[in-house]
Amino acid sequence: MTNLEQYKRAFMLNFRVKEEDLPGLEYMGIIQWDSVGHMDLIADIESAYGIQMDTKDVLDLSTYEKGIKILSEKYGVNFDE
Amino acid sequence: MNITKLTSTKTICNSYLIEEDGFVVIIDPGQDGVVETEIDSKGYTPEYILLTHEHFDHVEDLETVRGKYNVPVVASKLCSERLGDPKTNLSIIEDILSYYKTGVITEEKSPRFACEEAEITFDGEYELQWRGHQFTFIEAPGHSPGGVLITLDGEHCFTGDYMLLNEETTLRLxxxxxxxxxxxxxxxxxxxxxGTIIHPGHGVTYVKGQEGETK
Structure with a gap:
């Protein structure tokens, strides 16, 4: 599974959304992505890539797209593979 | 018998010491060294550690305390099994959960930790006799799979993250x-x-049925 596939999977499993729902998805934009859902999402993302994110970055990860930017720029996750 | 409540500053989590003639039972070792500090300052001798559930705020100091005093840990079988994984003891989400509770971003990252399994485990119910007192454990899943309610002498109940005064039980973790x-x-x-005295894992102690008069 590619890094992008793992990233999408974390969203789809935690929030029970389809792949086509992911673009534009934002924190508090759906009922499942609240603070509790956010913690589960981060736990899965960190486990998938073997990283421990700074709390500030965890809070900044507020949209599907921002997550890709933060993970690639700050944690070296390659989404182009 | 004396019951002392000790509260960590990190996640405002309650630990309890039950003391009889200088010997103590620890309920949830908690965080921040609060249990160790109290035991050493009073010169107590610990004999058991009892766990209400497996979440990090209640067990972060477990290995330190059990190692220092060499005492057995009593927990439900599921609690015991889930202590050993940061994803099930939830230490993987400690920093962000602490932020949600306190509003403070900690620069230093909290450790993801794993604990050894408990020495005494049970399914369903378990009774422990201790220095003329009786602890009764009953499995109580919902907040976490390994949760238990611990009753002492039929008068006190240590509820972990259930029955927090004026708070709904968190079930979505x-x-x-x-x-x-x-x-x-x-x-x-x-x-x-x-009339049972409720000792929750967060917040104030109170008497069931007299919730307006906190202790």
Whole structure:
């Protein structure tokens, strides 16, 4: 599974959304992505890539797209593979 | 018998010491070294560590305390099994959960930790006799799979993250189950007699049925 596939999977499993729902998805934009859902999402993302994110970055990860930017720029996750 | 409540600053989590003639039972070792500090300052001798559930705020100091005093840990089988993984003891989400509780971003990252399994485990119910007192454990899933309610002498109940005063029980953390809570734990909670002193894992102690008069 590619890094992008793992990233999408974390969203789809935690929030029970389809792949086509992911673009534009934002924190508090759906009922499942609240603070509790956010913690589960981060736990899965960190486990998938073997990283421990700074709390500030965890809070900044507020949209599907921002997550890709933060993970690639700050944690070296390659989404182009 | 004396009961002392100790509260960590990190996540405002309560630990308890039950003391009889200088010997103590620890309920949830908690965080920040609060239990160790109290035991050493009073010169107590610990004999057991009892766990209400497996979440990091209640067990972060478990290995330190059990190692220092060489005492057995009593927990439900599921609690014991889930201590050993940061994803099930939830230490993987400690920093962000602490932020949600306190509003403070900590620069230093909290450790993801794993604990050894408990020395004494049980399914269902378990009774422990200690220096003329009786602890009764009953499994109470919902907040976490390994949760228990611990009654002492039929007068006190240590409830972990259930029965927090004026707070709904959190059921959505990883491993939580509203179905288990409604079907299993809520009836147990409802059956706790009025007049029982409730010692929750967060917040104030109170008497069931007299919630307006906190202790």
């Amino acid at each position: 990883r491993g939580g189950s509203e179905e288990d809570f409604v079907n299993i734990t809520e009836p147990i909670i409802n059956g706790i007699p009025e």
